[in-house]
Amino acid sequence: MDKKRPATGEYSELRRKAEERLTERQKGTPLLSASDVELRHLIHDLSVHEIELEMQKDELLQTTASLEKSQMDLQQALDRYTHLYDFAPVGYLTLARDSKILEANLTVAKLLGVERGLLKGSRFSTYVTEDSLPVFDTLMERVFESYSPGSCQVRLRESGQQGKLSSHGAMRASLKTFNIDAVISDDLNTCHVALSDISRQKEVELDNALLQEELAQAQKMDAIGRLAGGIAHDYNNILAAILGNAELALRKTSTDYPMRENLEAIIKATKRSAELTAQLLGFARKQDVIPKILLLDSAVESALAMLRRLIGENIVVDWQPSDEMDYVMMDPVQIDQILINLCVNARDAIIGNGRITIRTKGIQITLSDCKHGHCCKTPGKYVMLSVEDNGTGIDKGTLPYIYEPFFTTKAHGLGTGLGLSTVYGIVKQNFGFLECTSEPGKGARFVIYLPRYRKLISDDVSLPPEEPVINGKGSILLVEDDAEILGIVKSMLESAGYSVHAVLTPSEAIRKASEQIYGIRLLLTDVVMPEMNGTELAQKLKALIPGLKIMFMSGYTADVIADCKVLDKDISFIQKPFSVSNLTRAVEEILKI
Known part of the structure; x- marks a missing residue:
């Protein structure tokens, strides 16, 4: 076996x-x-x-x-x-040459808002927006023709969205951006695709780009502001000399003097130049201001008569107050500056008859508002001031540049390009926010948000009318390191009857005060000087002369002299350039105290 x-x-x-x-x-x-x-x-x-x-x-x-x-x-x-395949954070598909979906995981179905059973057999290209189709088609051609892996970024629509979808369409909020990575399969007839949702990444990139743009704009505005502040001192000193000399000369002429009109023209031009400097410093956010608690409706109403005269009878000024007790803390002159600049711009944009609407309203800005793109970057209570016109409007290409100094769309000689720059500077100086919406042919609307002042107070009591300036009496110690300004201010004070001891340096002032200890009533001093600043000099002289009155003057911008404490409350200060009447009135007021 x-x-x-x-x-x-x-x-x-x-x-x-x-x-x-x-x-x-x-x-x-x-x-x-x-x-x-x-x-x-x-x-x-x-x-x-x-x-x-x-x-x-x-x-x-x-x-x-x-x-x-x-x-x-x-x-x-x-x-x-x-x-792992179905619940991967990335969508996986297998596509045929015509983009027909052969396989897809659950992530793809979730991303597209379609049941997986309905995905199979449909064409992936039907979910790609029209603006992204050329990019997707190019990728598919590359993968199937050259067998090379590739990637692209496309925007996809969810199921049920029909019609033409463009990057600026109404359905933009429902579109998402995806990254597609594709590689040919072994049979060379299909390709494997990985689908990643990068919508959030794109939003962050867009936000960062906007922040970078805002930062660059802020830096540019600050640089120009520094330039404006840097020239203000010398420019104001020059204007002070011109204005002072012209006024002194005018005082010595008779009414029929042949050159009197020329002197008046010089004074007028000098004051206009001083206003231009103030506008530059307003844009630079560097001018000295005297903020007060204001009822915004009252501040606007007080400016309406002036605005209507300025704008003309062919344009209606429609005033729509909030009738609420909305207070703000700012210089009332700045309110006038804002309204004048915005209304003049609106007037120039209106052809023929038109309407300018001014509104105020209290508003609460939430953190959600800030996160969703509101121009106010800080949540809180604001008072809204808007100026709207029905003029020619502003095109989108121009809107990003309207706050830049010297930028204007007006004909040569019809605008300085400082109006909106001044408004921008004032709003930022008062911790507010500003936005403009406009379309060509549909007018423009400027909306300003100013922080609402929390404390409610009664309306300010009107001050009594000013007394006419009389000839002054007393001895004044004048300290100014610019010899030309020293001479003209000395002449201004002497023309008003004051006895003036004029010196160029703080050390000379201390020596002079030691000699004239019983005669000097007032120290009128520049702020920024060699040896020591005006505040330090004032402290030394007060020790020598008890009861000495102090008044500061300067052509520098407020930010430069802020550290010297001369802009604090109860401190007497006069900004260069000043007229004879303004100077003598200020001196008379302080000597009365």
């Missing part, structure tokens, strides 16, 4: 093991007689074969258990893969 079986390979090994196991079993079993040899061989073969079968059965059972475990492990791995 065993001659019919091969004696090599796995059988031989199995046979050997079966023989060994049979030998173990037969230990202690009686042997058959010699005459039963063939029977003995037969029994032996059958026993070996039985054992072989048992061993094969055991091995088969082990193999089956191993296969079952492998199948279980494979299913678990498949489940894990399916879960």
Whole structure:
């Protein structure tokens, strides 16, 4: 029987093991007689074969258990893969050459707002907005023609959105930006695509770009402001000399003097130049201001008569007050500056008859408003002042530049380009915000948000009319490091009857005060000087002369002299350039105290 079986390979090994196991079993079993040899061989073969079968059965059972475990492990791995595939943060698709979707994970379905069952068989290109289609088509062509991997950024529409969708359309808020990475598959007839939502990233990039633009604009405005403030001192000193000399000369002429009109023209031009300097410093946010608690409605109403005369009868000024007790803290002159500049611009934009509407309103700006693009960057209570016209309007290309100094769209000689720059500077100086909305042919609307003053107070009591200036009496110590200004201010004061001790340096002033300790009533001093500033000089002289009155003067901008404490409340200060009447009136007032 065993001659019919091969004696090599796995059988031989199995046979050997079966023989060994049979030998173990037969230990202690009686042997058959010699005459039963063939029977003995037969029994032996059958026993070996039985054992072989048992061993094969055991091995088969082990193999089956191993296969079952492998199948279980494979299913678990498949489940894990399916879960990772379906719920990956990135959308995965398999696309045919015509962009038909062959496979897609659940993330893609969620991103597109479509059930996965409906995705299969549809064309992915139908979800791509028209402005992004050329980019997507180029990517598909590259992947399938050159077999090269590629990527692009496209904007996708969600299911149910029909019609033409452009980057500036009404559905922009529902569109998202995605990054697509595509690679050809092994069969070269399909491609695998990874879809990543980068909408938030794009929003952050846009916000950063806007912040960078705002920063650059602020830096540019600040640089020009510094330039304006830097020239103000010398320019004001020059104007002070011109104005003072012209006024003194005019006082000495009779009404029929041939050059009187020329002198008056010089004075008028000098004052206009001083106003231009004030506008420059207003833009630069560096001029000295005297803020007061104002009821905004009252401040606007007080300016209406002036505005109507300025604008003309062909344009209606429509005043719509809030009728609320909305107070602001700012210089009333600045309110006039804002209204004049905005209304003059509105007048120039109106052809023929028209309307300018001025409104006020209390408003609460929330943190959510700030986050969603409101021009107010700080939440809180504001008082809104708006000026709206029905003129020619401003195109979108011009809007970003309207607050830049010297920028104007008016014909040559019809505008300085400082009006809106001045408004911008005043608003920022008072911690407010400003926005403009306009379209060509639909007019323009400027809206100013000023912080609402929390404390309510009664209306200011009107001051009594000023007394006419009389000839002065008393001795004044005048300190000015510019010899020309020193001479003209000395002449101004002497023309009013004062005795003036004029010196160029603080050290000379201290020496003069030591000599004239009982005669000097007032120190009129420049603020920024060599050796020491005006405040320090005033402190030294007060120690020498008890009861000495102090008045400061300067052509520097407010930010330069702020550290000298001469702009504080109850401090007498006069800004250069000043007229003879303004100077003598200020001196008379302080000496009366």
